[in-house]
Amino acid sequence: MSIFIDENTKVLIQGMTGKEGRFWTEHMIGCGTNVVAGVTPGKEGQQVEGTDVYHSVRRAVVNVEAEASMLFVPPRFTKDAVFEALDSGIKKIVTVADGIPLHDAIQIRKAALSEGALVIGGNTSGVISPGKAMMGFFPYWIERVYKPGRIGVMTRSGSLTNEVTAMVVQAGFGVSSLIGIGGDPVPGTRFAEMLPYYEADSETDAVVIIGELGGSMEEECAQMKRDGLYTKPLVAFLGGRTAPEGKRMGHAGAIVSGGKGSVKDKIEAIESVGGKVAERPRFVGDLLKEVLKK
Amino acid sequence: MKLFEYQAKETFKRFGIPVPASVVITSIDELKGATDKTGFPLVLKSQVLMGGRGKAGLIPFVKNLKEAEEKCAELFASNYNVNTILVEEAVDIKNEIYLSVTVDPVSASHMIIACADGGVEIETLAVESPEKIIREFVDPDIGLMPFQVKDIAFRLGLGGDIMKKFSSVLAKLYEAFRKNDAELIEINPLFITGDDDVIAGDGKLSIDDNSTFRQSTYEKTRDYYDSDAEYESALEGIPYLQFDGDISLMCAGAGLTTTVYDLINYEGGTVANYLEFGGPNYKKAVKAMELCLKNDSKVILMVTFGTIARADVMAEGIVDAINRLKPDRPIVTCIRGTNEEEASKILIAAGLEPIYDTEEAVRKAVSIAVGGKA
Numbered sequence: 001m002s003i004f005i006d007e008n009t010k011v012l013i014q015g016m017t018g019k020e021g022r023f024w025t026e027h028m029i030g031c032g033t034n035v036v037a038g039v040t041p042g043k044e045g046q047q048v049e050g051t052d053v054y055h056s057v058r059r060a061v062v063n064v065e066a067e068a069s070m071l072f073v074p075p076r077f078t079k080d081a082v083f084e085a086l087d088s089g090i091k092k093i094v095t096v097a098d099g100i101p102l103h104d105a106i107q108i109r110k111a112a113l114s115e116g117a118l119v120i121g122g123n124t125s126g127v128i129s130p131g132k133a134m135m136g137f138f139p140y141w142i143e144r145v146y147k148p149g150r151i152g153v154m155t156r157s158g159s160l161t162n163e164v165t166a167m168v169v170q171a172g173f174g175v176s177s178l179i180g181i182g183g184d185p186v187p188g189t190r191f192a193e194m195l196p197y198y199e200a201d202s203e204t205d206a207v208v209i210i211g212e213l214g215g216s217m218e219e220e221c222a223q224m225k226r227d228g229l230y231t232k233p234l235v236a237f238l239g240g241r242t243a244p245e246g247k248r249m250g251h252a253g254a255i256v257s258g259g260k261g262s263v264k265d266k267i268e269a270i271e272s273v274g275g276k277v278a279e280r281p282r283f284v285g286d287l288l289k290e291v292l293k294k
Numbered sequence: 295m296k297l298f299e300y301q302a303k304e305t306f307k308r309f310g311i312p313v314p315a316s317v318v319i320t321s322i323d324e325l326k327g328a329t330d331k332t333g334f335p336l337v338l339k340s341q342v343l344m345g346g347r348g349k350a351g352l353i354p355f356v357k358n359l360k361e362a363e364e365k366c367a368e369l370f371a372s373n374y375n376v377n378t379i380l381v382e383e384a385v386d387i388k389n390e391i392y393l394s395v396t397v398d399p400v401s402a403s404h405m406i407i408a409c410a411d412g413g414v415e416i417e418t419l420a421v422e423s424p425e426k427i428i429r430e431f432v433d434p435d436i437g438l439m440p441f442q443v444k445d446i447a448f449r450l451g452l453g454g455d456i457m458k459k460f461s462s463v464l465a466k467l468y469e470a471f472r473k474n475d476a477e478l479i480e481i482n483p484l485f486i487t488g489d490d491d492v493i494a495g496d497g498k499l500s501i502d503d504n505s506t507f508r509q510s511t512y513e514k515t516r517d518y519y520d521s522d523a524e525y526e527s528a529l530e531g532i533p534y535l536q537f538d539g540d541i542s543l544m545c546a547g548a549g550l551t552t553t554v555y556d557l558i559n560y561e562g563g564t565v566a567n568y569l570e571f572g573g574p575n576y577k578k579a580v581k582a583m584e585l586c587l588k589n590d591s592k593v594i595l596m597v598t599f600g601t602i603a604r605a606d607v608m609a610e611g612i613v614d615a616i617n618r619l620k621p622d623r624p625i626v627t628c629i630r631g632t633n634e635e636e637a638s639k640i641l642i643a644a645g646l647e648p649i650y651d652t653e654e655a656v657r658k659a660v661s662i663a664v665g666g667k668a
């Protein structure tokens with residue numbers, strides 16, 4: 001198993017012929033991803049890395065079966081691209097775009113909820129099941145970070161994910177599936193919504209969430225655990241413990257105001273259901289050893 | 295982008311929401327002309343973005359021209375960077391309501407927040423009397439329905455003519471929220487006057503930064519920022535916050551930079567500035583270092599763990615910045631990620647001693663900063 005993506009998942013790439021699209025198509029294939037087709041309006045008939053490109057998602061899915069779509073599309077066109085994928089019945093979508101308009105993000109998430117689809121992102125590096133496949137841009141070749149293993153990771157961050165995951169690997173573990181929820185105020189999918197998938201995944205023993213100040217996603221994870229919908233160990237690292245209130249430090253989704261969304265509240269919520277919170281990235285490995293008695 | 299009150303009220307006017315008679319002035323010479331239009335008594339409202347303007351004495355109530363001139367001179371001379379004053383007629387207030395529109399990320403809807411006890415910050419209301427706060431969720435695909443507007447009005451205890459006027463204000467406020475790509479649009483207080491009119495007493499409008507390409511009404515000026523450095527960095531698109539400690543951060547990635555900020559505090563150090571040059575800014579090392587050097591810091595700490603932002607490209611940028619700017623203080627580097635081996639070679643060749651562990655780099659920066667003090 002794995003969650004969201006493995007080597008069998010049939011992946012379409014929207015925006016494949018752009019500079020970024022080409023570069024990361026090559027690496028996605030290099031990582032093991034089953035890329036079945038690309039889409040760029042006006043470029044049908046071309047190929048990238050031996051994969052056929054079509055004018056539209058509709059035209060692509062007539063010719064090939066696709067389960068998931070990876071978007072290398074600029075922020076202002078992301079809403080359209082997501083709706084195009086949903087229109088063709090694609091239920092797993094990853095968008096790495098940084099700068100999706102807020103009101104577009106609300107409509108994207110609304111549509112995903114109505115369609116029963118998972119839209120991951122924006123403002124994320126994507127999704128990776130190390131050793132199997134990825135959708136997004138991860139330096140999967142850095143072994144001290146992207147080593148296959150049995151720890152699920154979810155994150156709101158990019159560079160910090162590398163930092164924390166390196167500590168997971170240093171402690172002797174590896175990663176089953178990593179989901180980059182992203183740093184936007186309105187991500188398409190929230191932490192807690194992915195927990196049931198990790199719960200059901202026979203290849204995941206525990207989940208690490210890499211969160212930060214602001215919003216309520218960490219508290220929602222605690223609620224899932226309280227409700228018994230997630231029963232495996234939960235370890236968190238949360239950035240911004242000492243951040244001053246009211247300043248926009250970190251991601252746009254990370255502002256704390258009116259005493260809500262503080263790291264202190266998040267720690268209390270997670271610890272109240274038996275979860276562990278690491279004060280420093282380095283302690284994530286120790287806490288995993290503790291909860292998994294390794 | 296947070297707008298000033300007078301700009302929010304300009305928007306309200308455009309959408310047909312009643313506001314008190316007012317004139318915007320930028321010097322004391324314009325005061326007389328303004329008061330001729332508004333009459334007395336009036337309120338001098340300093341146009342600054344900080345909260346708690348009333349408590350800070352930045353919105354004095356004045357009864358005559360002499361008093362107005364004195365207060366106006368004081369405000370322009372204050373330490374709060376007051377460059378603009380909204381001269382506004384004083385309204386006969388019978389009642390104050392809180393009203394705003396924002397987004398709810400969980401349900402993916404728009405959310406109307408209302409409360410019959412206006413005039414107090416909503417955060418205070420949420421703590422002190424949460425049961426009084428009315429929340430109404432609006433489907434973004436359908437929009438605000440008239441029955442929802444009426445229901446909110448009833449729950450606020452409004453009736454008759456006031457209810458009709460309130461309903462019109464709420465419908466227009468929601469329209470303004472959508473058309474302006476707002477994160478938040480707020481009227482607090484919304485006045486119910488002695489004549490049963492419904493008027494926006496204050497106005498907040500915060501436009502989503504990701505939507506400015508389709509919302510070009512207001513240009514960012516120095517007035518929006520607390521310091522020159524924050525303004526300069528905003529023009530470059532580099533996230534920057536000014537503090538007054540010893541260590542300048544020049545890091546990449548919002549989450550990682552925030553974590554380094556925490557680690558410095560744990561180790562007993564202090565931060566001079568938060569600066570993040572990751573993502574699309576990773577080639578802006580020269581500009582980033584220039585901003586750091588304007589501070590009175592004792593050391594510059596660079597921590598990165600890049601994905602798309604290649605470590606070797608960052609290292610080249612850093613060395614280029616050092617060569618051009620000849621920094622007068624030590625630099626601690628911890629540059630990792632794609633092509634990190636190449637990055638290390640570049641840094642070593644430039645005479646730096648790259649570190650590979652974040653905490654070790656933080657401890658080194660703190661010890662330099664502390665040593666510098668002694």
